[in-house]
Amino acid sequence: xxxxxxEMRKEKLRYGLxxxxxxxxxxxxFILSALALGLSNENTSAVTSWQVRHVAMSNDANGNLAxxxxxxxxxxxxxxxxxxxxxxxxxxxxxKFKRQRVATTFIGFLPDSxxxxxxxxxxxxxxxxxxxVVVSEKLRQSGLRLGDQITxxxxxxxxxxxxxxxxxxxxxxxxxxxxxxxxxAIKGVTSAFYASGVISDEPLTHVAGTxxxxxxxxxxKMPGYAAQNMTxxxxxxxxxxxSIVVVAIFLYILTMQKLPNLAVLRTQGIPSxxxxxxxxxETAMIMTSAVVIGLLxxxxxxxxxxxxxxxxFNFQLILAVGLGLxxxxxxxxxxxxxxxxxxxxxxxxxx
Amino acid sequence: xxxxxxxxxxxxxxxxxxxxxxxxxxxxxxxxxELTLILGPSGSGKSxxxxxxxxxxxxxxxxxxxxxQPIMMDNxxxxxxxxxxQVGFVLQSHSLVPFLTVQQQFDLVDxxxxxxxxxxSSFQRYLTILGIESLGDKYPxxxxxxxxxxxxxxxxxxxxxxxxxxxxxxxxxxSARVQKVGALFQQIAVANKKSVVIVTHDLRLKQxxxxxxxxEDGHIHQEK
Numbered sequence: 001x002x003x004x005x006x007e008m009r010k011e012k013l014r015y016g017l018x019x020x021x022x023x024x025x026x027x028x029x030f031i032l033s034a035l036a037l038g039l040s041n042e043n044t045s046a047v048t049s050w051q052v053r054h055v056a057m058s059n060d061a062n063g064n065l066a067x068x069x070x071x072x073x074x075x076x077x078x079x080x081x082x083x084x085x086x087x088x089x090x091x092x093x094x095x096k097f098k099r100q101r102v103a104t105t106f107i108g109f110l111p112d113s114x115x116x117x118x119x120x121x122x123x124x125x126x127x128x129x130x131x132x133v134v135v136s137e138k139l140r141q142s143g144l145r146l147g148d149q150i151t152x153x154x155x156x157x158x159x160x161x162x163x164x165x166x167x168x169x170x171x172x173x174x175x176x177x178x179x180x181x182x183x184x185a186i187k188g189v190t191s192a193f194y195a196s197g198v199i200s201d202e203p204l205t206h207v208a209g210t211x212x213x214x215x216x217x218x219x220x221k222m223p224g225y226a227a228q229n230m231t232x233x234x235x236x237x238x239x240x241x242x243s244i245v246v247v248a249i250f251l252y253i254l255t256m257q258k259l260p261n262l263a264v265l266r267t268q269g270i271p272s273x274x275x276x277x278x279x280x281x282e283t284a285m286i287m288t289s290a291v292v293i294g295l296l297x298x299x300x301x302x303x304x305x306x307x308x309x310x311x312x313f314n315f316q317l318i319l320a321v322g323l324g325l326x327x328x329x330x331x332x333x334x335x336x337x338x339x340x341x342x343x344x345x346x347x348x349x350x351x
Numbered sequence: 352x353x354x355x356x357x358x359x360x361x362x363x364x365x366x367x368x369x370x371x372x373x374x375x376x377x378x379x380x381x382x383x384x385e386l387t388l389i390l391g392p393s394g395s396g397k398s399x400x401x402x403x404x405x406x407x408x409x410x411x412x413x414x415x416x417x418x419x420q421p422i423m424m425d426n427x428x429x430x431x432x433x434x435x436x437q438v439g440f441v442l443q444s445h446s447l448v449p450f451l452t453v454q455q456q457f458d459l460v461d462x463x464x465x466x467x468x469x470x471x472s473s474f475q476r477y478l479t480i481l482g483i484e485s486l487g488d489k490y491p492x493x494x495x496x497x498x499x500x501x502x503x504x505x506x507x508x509x510x511x512x513x514x515x516x517x518x519x520x521x522x523x524x525x526s527a528r529v530q531k532v533g534a535l536f537q538q539i540a541v542a543n544k545k546s547v548v549i550v551t552h553d554l555r556l557k558q559x560x561x562x563x564x565x566x567e568d569g570h571i572h573q574e575k
Contacts, residue, residue, distance in 0.1 A: 002462045003448070010450035010490070261448050267407065269435025270463050271428070345434070346407035348442060349398050349518055 003275075004282035018250045019290045025243045026294030026325050029236055031301065031311075033321050036232035038310030043225045045167035046107065046175045047215060050115040056204045056212045057197035063213055063221025066090045066105065066171065069193040070210070077207045078198040085204060086113045087195035089183025093153035095139070095176060102142050104135075105170040106152055106187075108180035108195075115199060119177060124163030130181055134163035136174030141307065152176055153186035171222050236321075240328055248332035251283060255336035260348075262340060267348030275340050279333055287329035291322045355381045355404060355514055355546055360413035362399050362569075373399040374410070375569040381514070381562075386540040386547045388560035389571075396569045397550045398518065404548060405440065405516050406433045417513075435464055439507030439545075441517035446503035447491040453502050454487040457509050469511050481505050481535065497528045504532075508539065515539060517549040521556060533559040 008015045056078050061068035079085045089108035094101050109116030117126065122137040124146050135144060149158040159178060168175040184191050198204060204212045213221065220226045262275055295318065302311050362374040373396045381387045391397045402408045403415060406422045415422045422433060447456055460468060478484040481501040491499055500520060507515055521529045537559040540547040549556060557563055563575035
């Protein structure tokens with residue numbers, strides 16, 4: 001580390017430029033990770049907030065809860081002897097208030113449903129009657145306020161907003177939580193259909209004409225969810241590979257430039273392992289500085305990015321991405337390390 | 352008494368039609384308190400001889416002994432330890448690490464070799480003799496050729512080695528500086544009880560040598 005610190009201090013511009021390039025790559029990786037997580041949350045945050053593990057719906061819905069229609073008898077069979085289960089109604093529809101129209105997802109629970117009570121309130125209170133709803137706090141940005149009257153879907157009567165909820169997004173739209181009994185009218189289906197599905201935090205028994213999905217499978221069946229996640233994962237993966245290549249090239253060039261000096265040190269009896277450890281220290285310092293700068297730039301940028309761009313910072317993800325980049329840099333250091341190990345001490349003798 | 356002894360050493364590169372005899376049956380001894388000069392033109396085998404004396408490569412035939420013990424070149428760590436602890440190299444170029452100040456060149460030695468280096472008073476004395484005591488915060492790029500060479504000599508002495516091996520130490524120096532460097536090596540040998548071996552083609556150093564050998568086409572002859 002002694003050599004690494006002195007060299008970086010002496011060659012500030014050279015190492016500054018190297019750090020700047022890697023910081024830009026790490027900035028991009030952090031931004032993409034935050035966007036990927038933000039977009040993922042826009043699909044899943046509502047379901048995650050209910051803490052359910054299994055969802056049953058009609059076979060024909062192909063895993064899309066919003067397309068599922070279950071009659072009363074199927075719901076009864078699914079929840080029979082399943083104390084943890086509860087029916088749920090999902091309808092992608094338009095919310096109207098004042099002169100605004102917003103695409104939302106209506107989610108209906110029975111008034112006593114345990115899952116409806118698991119949502120996290122940002123303001124107001126939970127509904128006390130079927131005429132009251134709580135809505136995603138994102139709808140505040142559209143001008144919705146506590147006490148406002150709203151019309152939703154094809155439901156003729158107006159409902160009153162009594163609370164705003166955090167983490168309430170489903171398949172990219174803000175959620176309106178209300179009474180399940182309104183669901184057929186909102187969706188515009190006959191009262192022969194009772195709910196979209198049944199949710200539970202315990203495994204559900206299979207009933208003919210229905211299919212049970214795990215929470216993960218439900219997410220992957222959401223339209224666009226898997227493709228979107230895969231796209232981000234590929235971009236982030238490629239950027240990590242690019243960062244490994246860039247670090248390897250920089251370290252290779254830097255090591256090649258000082259090879260005559262390293263050969264002299266080997267001639268003088270400085271062990272290879274000292275020079276190898278020095279290169280690893282140098283790499284760790286470059287990568288750590290670049291990752292910290294990239295992260296700070298990302299956090300600052302997030303303040304300037306419009307709130308409609310969904311970015312979500314998760315400490316564990318940031319830590320994992322940062323450490324992953326540092327480890328990737330250390331892996332890249334094996335190319336210059338190979339050069340150093342191959343130095344013959346007699347190379348330091350000229351003539 | 353420290354002594355470095357080569358006994359019937361040969362170094363042969365390649366085989367058959369590519370066979371090159373770089374050193375042919377060379378024997379000589381460098382003793383403590385003496386300056387040994389090995390003179391020869393380019394391509395005579397000087398550098399090969401220096402690499403063998405310095406434990407940087409093994410001879411094809413013959414033995415190299417330090418204090419009557421053969422140098423063990425097979426083990427890389429032992430060879431590194433031998434060069435670090437017992438040999439001080441003064442090389443032609445790139446001798447100093449460019450991104451370390453003069454003082455840091457010695458700090459680096461302390462990092463790698465924790466014990467047995469010169470104590471502060473001895474080190475200061477050497478710096479004064481070499482006239483580089485005020486250059487501690489200078490980088491090699493800020494030094495003249497002569498100053499850099501003297502720092503390299505101090506660096507070689509700092510580990511307090513038994514042997515000083517110098518490769519063309521006066522290659523870039525004018526006659527006045529050659530006289531000073533030659534006298535310095537002589538002083539190091541005599542006053543500090545080191546065995547100094549200088550490999551060079553610079554005849555101006557002959558006056559300082561206790562023993563002079565000439566090497567040509569891999570053969571060595573004692574001149575003095």
